[in-house]
Amino acid sequence: MSANSLFEVRYSFPDSGPAEARNALRRAAHELSERGLSAAASWARELLICVPRVPSGASAVAGPSSAGPSHSANGTPARAPSTSRLFPVHSTPALGSMYLPSSPVSQLGLRSHLVPGGATPSSQIGDDSGRFPSRAPPSPLARNAYYADGDDSSSSLDQSQQGSAHVHFAPSQETSRLSDVGSEADAAGHTEDDEDDYQFARAMFEQHHFERCVAWLEKRRMTSDRAEFLRLYAKYLIIERRLDEEGAIVSPASVETALRQRTSDGLLVLLKELIDPSDPYLLYLKGVVLRKFNKRIEAIDCFIRSLELLPYCWSTWLELSTALDPEGEEIIELASLLPDSFMTAFFIDHYCRRVLRLHRHSNEVARCDALLALFPNSPYILNCKAHSHYIAEDFAEAEAQWDEARALDPYCLEGVAEYSNLLFVLDKPEKLAYLTTSLVEIGRDSPDACCALANYHTMQLNNHRAVEALQRALRLDPSCLNAWILLGHAYVELRNSQAATEMYRHALDLAPHDHRAWYGLGQAYELNESPHYALHYYQKACALSPYNARMWIGQAVCFEKLGRTQHAISSYKRALSLGGQAPAEQIDLIGHIIGVYQSADEHVATEVWHRRIVDLVTASQDGPEPLPFSRYAPSFLATSRMLLREAGAHTDPSDADPEPLEIDSDIAGGADTTDGSAMEVDDSMGPPVAARAPSLTTAKLHAAAxxxxxxxxxxxxxxxxFLARIIASGSERAGEAEELQKIIATLPGAGG
Structure with missing residues (x-):
């Protein structure tokens, strides 16, 4: 995939056809479940059920090449049609792939010439039921780790015949490599007793009996790739659990550092057992461990190599997004190494929303629409689309999309934390209460549900309960970014700035480009009366989220406290120019600008901004929610003074008398000057060729007057x-309004 097309919206991929996508996701889900990666397996299965179903009357391998000649474009013989196919296969076999023993083609005798003597050993045919498929022949386009250099075709064939029951589609060099890996590959050559031993260890793993799982695999001395991964992964989870049990997740930074130093020895031993893995799952685990040691480049290399072999493991994509540096261009440099698969589109969507947090000028909504065309009615994609609208501050559309996703699958917990954030921002306590009630019943052990519950407690001003809910969320998932940020917000509400600072810094470790954590740090230091430090974090938040008015308001407040008047005014104006605020919110911002101008004794600018408040209040009177006039009486009074001063009256006794407008008496009296008789022309200056010019000048003056x-x-x-309305409203400024009315009465022509 090229760097130019990486962020473009694509509507098709080599593996996005219904048959190809179903086969790839079905096999990936099975393999991931066999390896103990239940979260990635669940993600693949959820996507699998959203792939459009092939009609019952259609062939499972219907595709562009199914109606063509008996040979494909690359010269490989095509499969014979079958009405009783036992295994779902792709429409196009991989380049150089062999026919499967159990396929109808081999039953027709088309495969006998591949084996010396024309016979197919029964030991290599396998089970025709499909329950125990053997290994697939690897595509020559993929990295071949199974054959040694110099092997002839017959020896390669003998190894490849221990293969899967699938003929794998080779859409590209990257996506075809899933064909080479799988749990069946590790099981090849092992007895049923070995399989029973592994399944027992996996059962212990699924019950979180990690120590027993490791002990059993070491006792049986199982050295296959899948057994090795399960053993090492269980050891890794033991180390992570020890951190949680000793309180490193929410403990002070010094205690956490000591605990992680003690556990790094165990990770180092684990890393020594992952010297040069070739299995994609072991590569994934090595990348995870390397990232714990802050070996980011080495971890990225492991994740990329793993994705080359297994592009459908969502856990690997998530780890890759965490390892990449958002401030650099690593994602562009790695574009050619990413698989040409729909999984890359999911990754780019996740990376832009969760890591870069792109805002109004991104095309994430369009990318979600393209993915919805491939996977209709996917709750996950609908939640991603709603989150994209939320980041772009299109709150109405975000709420509609989340409501649609909830109606489609009310028990799906994906995105409920962000949905609760939206309801909190929109100040909808009833809807948030209904959401949290349903989540407590179905997802008490979900970090997202705990975050939603914390939002509800915060809205009820019960911040201590919110802290408890968020700490539970972090015990369930220490990498829950939303929980770290909300916990920092809760500590700010409790005036615990030190704890809030630690929570925000944890969030920045997970997502350095999340403006919410930088803004929270600014709030925490502002709470400590440290505007210099707060200003630094607010400026970082403004750089990351330039279209968010709250970031600019926080920066303006710090500038105001530091006495930097012009910078404060510029920040307030920037926040006001972003739009999206209600009239009352705009008036509050203008009030801050007026206060800064008043502190600088700039009275003319102050009156100009008072006039903007008057315009907003006047425009709101025709709307559904008119603003109260009495509240903004000072602005109307200041505007009245400005209007009278512009009319020539002086409203302040200390002011000097305004200079009268100097107008020619003939113009004021309306004398006719068009014939030039009012001018004295000196005969010595020559003939009066420009005698009419003064008449044009006086006409302009007359019109201007x-x-x-x-x-x-x-x-x-x-x-x-305005003054009459102030007096009628009973405002406390009514006395000043009456004084100005007296001045109006003294003006010439006021009685008329």
């Missing part, structure tokens, strides 16, 4: 109207 007089009368009338 009339326009200015009309504007002055309009200003006086508007000021009188």
């Amino acid at each position: 009339k326009s200015k007089a009309a504007a002055a009368r309009a200003n006086v009338e508007l000021a009188g109207e």
